[in-house]
Amino acid sequence: MKRKAPTATLILAITVMSGTVSAEISPVRQAEIIHLLRHDCGSCHGMRLEGGLGPALVAKRFTDWNIDQLALTILYGRPGTPMPPWRPFLTDGEAYWLATRLKEGIQP
Amino acid sequence: MKPLLGLTAGLLFFCGHAAADCLTRGTGDMGIVIERAAGSLQVVDTTAHKALFRVEGLGDLSHASAVYSRDGRYAYIFGRDGGVTKVDILCGKIVTRVVQAGNSIGGAISQDGQLIAVSNYEPGGVKIFSAQDLSLIADIPATGIIDRDGKQKGSKTVGLVDAPGQRFAVSLYDSGEAWVIEMKNPTAPKIQRYTQIGALPYDALVTPDGRYYISGLFGQDGLSLLDLWHPETPPRIILQGYGRGEQMLPVYKMPHLEGWAMAGNRAFLPAVGHHEVLVVRQDDWVETGRVKVHGQPVFVMARPDGRQVWVNFAFPDNDTIQVIDTESLVVVKTLKTGKGALHMEFSPRGEEVWISVRDKDEVQVYDTDSMELMYKLPVDKPSGIFFTSRAHKTGL
Numbered sequence: 001m002k003r004k005a006p007t008a009t010l011i012l013a014i015t016v017m018s019g020t021v022s023a024e025i026s027p028v029r030q031a032e033i034i035h036l037l038r039h040d041c042g043s044c045h046g047m048r049l050e051g052g053l054g055p056a057l058v059a060k061r062f063t064d065w066n067i068d069q070l071a072l073t074i075l076y077g078r079p080g081t082p083m084p085p086w087r088p089f090l091t092d093g094e095a096y097w098l099a100t101r102l103k104e105g106i107q108p
Numbered sequence: 109m110k111p112l113l114g115l116t117a118g119l120l121f122f123c124g125h126a127a128a129d130c131l132t133r134g135t136g137d138m139g140i141v142i143e144r145a146a147g148s149l150q151v152v153d154t155t156a157h158k159a160l161f162r163v164e165g166l167g168d169l170s171h172a173s174a175v176y177s178r179d180g181r182y183a184y185i186f187g188r189d190g191g192v193t194k195v196d197i198l199c200g201k202i203v204t205r206v207v208q209a210g211n212s213i214g215g216a217i218s219q220d221g222q223l224i225a226v227s228n229y230e231p232g233g234v235k236i237f238s239a240q241d242l243s244l245i246a247d248i249p250a251t252g253i254i255d256r257d258g259k260q261k262g263s264k265t266v267g268l269v270d271a272p273g274q275r276f277a278v279s280l281y282d283s284g285e286a287w288v289i290e291m292k293n294p295t296a297p298k299i300q301r302y303t304q305i306g307a308l309p310y311d312a313l314v315t316p317d318g319r320y321y322i323s324g325l326f327g328q329d330g331l332s333l334l335d336l337w338h339p340e341t342p343p344r345i346i347l348q349g350y351g352r353g354e355q356m357l358p359v360y361k362m363p364h365l366e367g368w369a370m371a372g373n374r375a376f377l378p379a380v381g382h383h384e385v386l387v388v389r390q391d392d393w394v395e396t397g398r399v400k401v402h403g404q405p406v407f408v409m410a411r412p413d414g415r416q417v418w419v420n421f422a423f424p425d426n427d428t429i430q431v432i433d434t435e436s437l438v439v440v441k442t443l444k445t446g447k448g449a450l451h452m453e454f455s456p457r458g459e460e461v462w463i464s465v466r467d468k469d470e471v472q473v474y475d476t477d478s479m480e481l482m483y484k485l486p487v488d489k490p491s492g493i494f495f496t497s498r499a500h501k502t503g504l
Contacts, residue, residue: 039448039466040360040361040423042170043171043360043361043362043422043423044361044362046168046170046171046188046211047144047145047168047170047171047188048168048170048188050168050188050189050211051211051229051230052170052171052188052211052213052229053213053229053264053266053281053310053362055255055256055257061257077358081256082308082310082326082359082362084358084359084360085358088424089424
């Protein structure tokens with residue numbers, strides 16, 4: 001039984017997407033988000049994203065995930081696990097941008 | 109005459125270190141500072157407030173911890189990537205290095221200084237090595253679990269500490285267990301397994317006397333307490349429901365239960381999901397107070413004399429350190445260090461505290477009485493600071 005990525009909140013995903021398709025993220029802000037990913041997400045996921053208390057954030061793990069699911073997990077966290085919601089620190093567009101980078105595979 | 113004298117002195121100095129460029133001195137006022145991004149460390153002199161060596165090639169140190177040999181000469185560094193590195197701090201050199209797992213979280217040194225134990229996430233379990241040459245002595249896999257991706261794997265192990273009686277204690281994050289591993293006969297480890305100690309133990313500590321092993325729980329309000337004097341009695345939950353009726357706040361970095369913040373008979377512990385430090389009476393483990401603090405506490409550390417407790421915080425409040433007066437339970441100082449105040453270490457008798465400030469690439473040294481910044485040392489993305497005074501403390 002392979003457990004699927006969360007799908008319950010697809011409606012929210014549409015909200016996320018529609019708000020972000022045209023969002024521009026400045027290179028300065030992109031660098032800030034990558035710094036956040038490396039050092040603060042890295043507290044649990046490892047600075048090299050190879051995992052820790054939280055799972056690895058590497059592309060091969062996300063083959064079953066779509067970008068909306070990733071962006072939602074970033075924004076709203078994952079109840080029942082230590083994954084917190086990062087919505088206070090990232091806009092929908094930024095989460096979507098980060099989710100895209102993670103899905104592609106990123107080595108910060 | 110003067111140049112000749114200088115030359116003679118220079119020669120003498122050189123001769124003293126010629127063998128391997130090693131220092132000839134005691135190590136009691138030395139320590140290491142982890143450079144988490146570069147995978148290196150600096151060996152520091154805590155009297156002179158300066159770096160002595162930089163040692164590179166320690167792998168992924170994004171999460172790293174260290175213990176010392178009892179002669180205070182060797183540091184064992186446990187990296188995120190499963191690497192264990194034995195560093196000679198007098199020579200500033202790696203003695204031995206093994207990569208013993210895919211992903212690990214920390215380690216401990218045995219009571220007699222002969223064994224190094226490492227707690228691993230991937231594959232979950234504990235491995236025990238000779239402190240001499242890091243050869244494998246015992247491999248103890250963790251309880252099997254099914255993870256969220258549906259894969260069979262060993263539970264992550266956390267909160268590994270040494271305990272009297274040549275024992276190690278460790279908690280199992282996914283399976284909610286605590287194990288006590290007795291290594292009197294290294295070829296035949298004796299393992300006492302306690303199940304259902306509480307939900308998702310994320311870290312643990314042992315009291316300085318080595319008697320109580322306490323696991324922090326992420327999955328419920330409370331901590332699990334095991335009395336190592338009475339291994340026949342299973343662990344029990346203390347501080348049950350400390351956050352009852354309150355909204356649990358998001359936790360952007362897990363607290364660390366390193367060491368034991370004791371002041372008199374009271375212990376200071378980080379709450380999880382609440383911006384509070386919990387105060388508990390050690391004789392009966394009853395909560396006697398709470399201190400509201402600036403954010404989610406990560407390290408709650410007592411100055412060695414117990415008069416002050418220094419606290420750092422999880423993202424987004426990791427630019428702040430607060431100092432609690434343990435008599436009045438009042439926050440007496442709020443310091444703004446710069447972003448990424450990741451770790452603190454007191455000098456052996458507590459007149460100074462060294463603080464890693466990641467985003468400033470520096471370690472700041474504060475006088476703990478005046479709480480004034482006294483020195484700064486340049487360090488690349490510093491995280492853990494470990495002084496040799498840990499060599500003789502149970503649990504560190």
